[in-house]
Amino acid sequence: MTNPNQKAVQRRQIIYIGLIIALLTLSLIWRGKESFRLPSFVADYNRVGALHQARRTHDFKEVPAAQSPINVVGDWLASRTILEQASRESLDLREVDQGDAEVDAAFVRLTLTGSRGLAVTYLWRQAMEYQKRNEFHKFEQTVNAVVRLQPNFTTPWLYQSCNISYNVSVENDRLTDMYYYIARGIELLAKGERLNRDSPDMRYYIAFYYQNKFSVSDKVTTLRSMMQLSAIKPSERNPNAMRDQSDPTQREAFQNFVRKNPQLCRRLREKLGYTQPKQIVQFLDDNERVPTRYDRDRQDAVMSPNEQFPALPPRFPEGPGELHPGVAELDDTFDAFLAARAWFLYSLTVVPPPTSEPDGPQLKAADRFRYRIPKAPTLIIFRQGAPRAQTYFAERLQTEGWFDADTRWYPDERADSRAETWFGDRNDVSRGDALGNRGEALASNASSREAWAKSFAMWALHGEQNGLRFSPAQLLNYQELARSVPDDDRLSMLNDEQLKAAGFRREQIRARNILNAYDRNRNMTNIGYFLAVTEAEQDPQTVKARQKLFDAAQTEQAGRKSEAITQYVDALAAWRQVLLRFKDFHRADKPEEDTYDMELKLVALLERSPEIQERARGTALAMQAMMPFAHEAVVAYPPVPDFAREIAEREANLRIAAEDPRVQERVDALMSDKKDDAAIAKDWHVVLKWKRAIAAELANRAAEKPLTSPERQKAADEPRWRAKAVEAFLVAGTKPTAWAELNQARDEIAKAVVEREFDWLPEYRDNFKDDSNRWVRPEAVRIVKQRLNLIRAKPSDPSTESTTESR
């Protein structure tokens, strides 16, 4: 039996419990938890979403009508719950709406109880101090703490990732360390991106770091190779499995590694000079622990996207062919540019869609909250990241010698010793090419031609979507419309009636604005250059010429100078045809400078040849003989090198021009000319000389025993042999033959033809008065010579010489 006091206590307890349950339930509803949603007859959640959007845009026209009066109240209440107000459709305030949420970091933030700013300031200062002292491991830990304490503040992520990838990485001389910190900077930003899903800047700069650090930095060859190691499974690049080259199993493992990764191995062999298997294995050993995407402790399983390096964007519909963390294996073609391309494209998914309208995208009210404008760079440049990355990718393949599907790499082709032979029998002392066999041929599954084609397509699409590229008809149409419209921005602000009063139509103003934006943006983005380059480079003719130039450079590198000269002449002649065909490409600055660069290689080879040296010495002697009074100046400033350079330059130009089809056509015509000997000898003595020489040689070859000199003379003048000589000459054509007379004859006659009839051709000008028609304009020549330090300094006054003292 309870007394009244106890009853009162019990009553009070029941009331309290009831209140607690009621408040808790109410708070759950008020918070808007998924499991406590209002029934549909009370709240229509589709309408609730529309209400959120309407509040954002202050435009309630698109909100559907409520189904019942209950719904009017219910929807309003449902749209005002804490969760709904903070949700993605409304204010984007929830951490999960911003990106991934980190429980541990959130816990630390809570425990700081309002002193987060103080802690972050202290840590930031400490981090800077560690960086100053090069205590990078402490620096990195501190930076990690700073960014995680304020995960949705994007600036520290951007600043510190750049700091690590650039400033910290370059403090490390050892490239393994440098690569590690580049990777850590990128990883940090990728982590920030996961926590801030809609940041275009973060996505863009991840791509930019990939592209920039692996394309223009000083140590790019090694860094690229390390990047590839990151994408290869650790078990496949285990140095211990291929260290002992005397063990057949290990040697085979090495060979399989090379077969699977020809691009990587070719770069290591040809660019870094790792010609022996043991050097390759040492490289693998030194970089065994590079950041990777595979978990070595779990049989090389692909790690979770958050842990992988190279960090890749998730799959997204706008980039169906792009790499993503789910790809089981990245092949030998993978490089930083492909990663950059994926991130660049991914960054475009959160910026407004492209438009050719100059006033910017006309977004629907709701879409204004879907997209963000990046802080930097300007939007039109921001948008061209992906085609730019693709262009770098194509350039990379081209520079490394992967031109088209038929390209093969012969690792043992230039092996100088057994130790440098990768695939031949280790006991076989001979080199692959000495046996007439280039050794094992390796192919890559990517080629520069395909990459250039894709690059051109991407640039073209980018141009079309952003008003940077119009068809000629379209452009003409806009120009016609805009012809009478002055370049005055105020016209755009006039209404239709005012425009009519001013004598214009709206479409005319639009055309003027489009053309203005077209000019401005084309200048800013340099898209004309990229279109011209990619269009030319994708062409099979260009690819072939590029391959010839590459082969010539390889031959030169191998020390076979005479062969290299022939290859360069042939390659440059082919290159000249490419430039003639693609005028815009020819006149873009870089191709022109590159052309002169390549020509200079030929000039340098010729300059050092004994023949040119002899001619230069002769010229110098002749000059001295004519000007004995200039002896002192000649001693102070010997002219032989200058003469040699000039003669070599002329010779190079002459030889290249001699390969021109028009010259060759004329050579054939001259050779076939049926004039009498006297007439030929009068104008073309060289033709007659070679006609006779080839005829004599033909007769000699046809005879049972070698002909005597008088017999050869006789045969040389016989019409029968002369006709056969012309035929043999024409059949051989421009192809090098084993018959020296045919090669020499064509060269000499062609040179004579150029000198007498095509002397404008070496300069490539159609008009002598106009420098713009030169093969390489003087400005490009000057830039290249300056860059290569080829402008010889005059002897300086001894009194002005540097007197820096060695301490």
Add this chain to the structure above:
Amino acid sequence: MNLFGVLLLDREPLSLTAVPGLVMAWLQDAGGFAALGLIIYLLAVMLAPKDQPASQKLRMPVTGFMVAMAVLSLLTYALMAAAWAMGKGATPADELLPPAQVGEAIKYVPPTVHWHLQPILLALGGLFAILGIAQPFVRDLFKLRFRRIMALGKICFKEAIRNRIFLAFLVFLVFFLFPVSWVGTVKPEDELRSPINILTTGKNIFLTIPFLILAAFAIPNDIKSNTLYTIVTKPVERFEIVLGRFLGYSALMTFVLLIMVSLSVIYVYTITLDPRAKEETFKSRVTARGKINFMASRGFTEGTNVGREFEYRKYIGGSPDTRERAVWSYDSIPGNLTRSDRDSVPLEYTFDIFRLTKGDENRGVDVNIRVCAWQTGQYPSPTKGDGIWRWTDPAKQKQYEDERAQINDNLKANKYGPGYDSTLNYARPGTPTWKLVSDLAKKYGFYEVPSVEVYDFRTGSVPIPVGVFQAAAEGDPKNSEGEVIPRLQVYIKCLSHGQMLGMAEADLYLVEGQRSFAENYYKASFGLWCRLVIVIGIAVTLSTYLAAMIALIGTLFLYLSAYFAEHIADIGAGTSIGGGPFESTLRMVRGESPTMPLDQNTGALGAITWGDAAYSWFFRRYANIIPDVDAFAWSDFLAEGYNVSWEYLVVNFLILVGYLLPWGVLAYYLMRNREVAA
């Protein structure tokens, strides 16, 4: 190339040789505060009303000794002031550091003894004041009973275990034992270094906070809960209450720290480390460091400043023709280096490369190393463009070169028999050829490494034949003029064109031997122990008079100030950019840049300068009472694989005692004069 840790030593650890200087500085600083305290105390007693209760009078006794010491102290300070006014007996400028410049970092230099009138009078005055104020304290020390202190100490243990907040903090420490790889990517070489840093940071935070709370709240809680009233009714000395709390919490802290350190050691020994990390930091190297100098054709230089923000290192230019050298000098040769059972001593170095040209991809710079005993003096070639230094004794140099060439010829001709290399150039320790190298080095006191490749911030190592150290240890090191010269010198030359090589004193050393990593872990934790004892000491002292929260904040402020000691020293020395508060305010009002010189025509410039000087003076005094936590920092030694010498720890303990003693005396007076009777 081997990889090892890189140790940055902004300040050389304090060794026993610094103790006399430290004692003198302590007498001057602590004595100054003691004199102030003594005068305040005596004035308080003199001005106290006559009719106060007997118990109050008992608590504030004044002895003749105290008065005499106060008089002596004041007299000594007066003499000091007179000498200062007359400009007599001051420490000469060449014994003092050059005045600090605005914007320059203040380099820590341990105090030294100056045998001049003014510093001696200052120390003497301080000594008298300390003796005077400490007299009742010392007298009452004899009344203390260990049994009672122990009993009070035990309470600390019990209370701590009952205190859930304390236990919660300890639980956090367990999280720091999780492998670092669980929470992020770590460079293979850092797999040991990073956990050690994290563990140290964790222990620093999660041990300091609970013990600070416990110590600051203990006595105020006793007063609040009236337990103190019960205690003081017993025959307990009041200082025993303070000491009981201090020792109790210190013992508890020691116990927790020991457990944590032991768990950390077990953790470090059980985790799987990358071989690179093991090779780099899982060791405890005992090193012998020399003094660095930079030399060039014109003699001693300061080394080149390449403009790096961190001015720790100075640089020498690189070229085969350069005459610039960095020279490490050793005045003594540790016995370990000359032991007959070893044939080589590793010479380790860490340099910073400042590139003026891009250099080759993935290649460091080349360095020439010469190790010379005192018998083999070196000097730069007088000819410009000749980068090879000469021996002071050319005949001996010729003899050395001839003998070396002869040995090389013999080796080439295989005259020494099997097992020998064909040249001395590539001899490695443990080979018969190395014995020839060592004998030659001993005979001439000279060994040269012609060229070795070094990388940026990568510690390299070259073996040096023990013979050269044996030669250096012999005889009396004097030059031809009879001047004492270093026993051994190591000359470093950068051979690579267009590169600068940066180095500081700690960047090159000889490895005497190795000790156990676990032992080093415990030794390195002693520094943390000292810091925690300081925190407990300050908190207990302040809590004897202040409210718990005030004591906690006060202690925290004082302790955290120690982490900004450099900035405080800057303000104290008047070298902060933009001047003191008055000058800075003026600049802000005028919108002037802090780096611009102040306009000398400014009105009230004198007042501003005086105000800033007074402010600096107060900051210098404040700097005197903040603990020198940097002196107890050993985690970098541990993390980078260097042995913490016992000598350093002994000095640490002396500093700890020297720092806590004045706090103890203060606590004694505060507790004695506190009204706690009900």
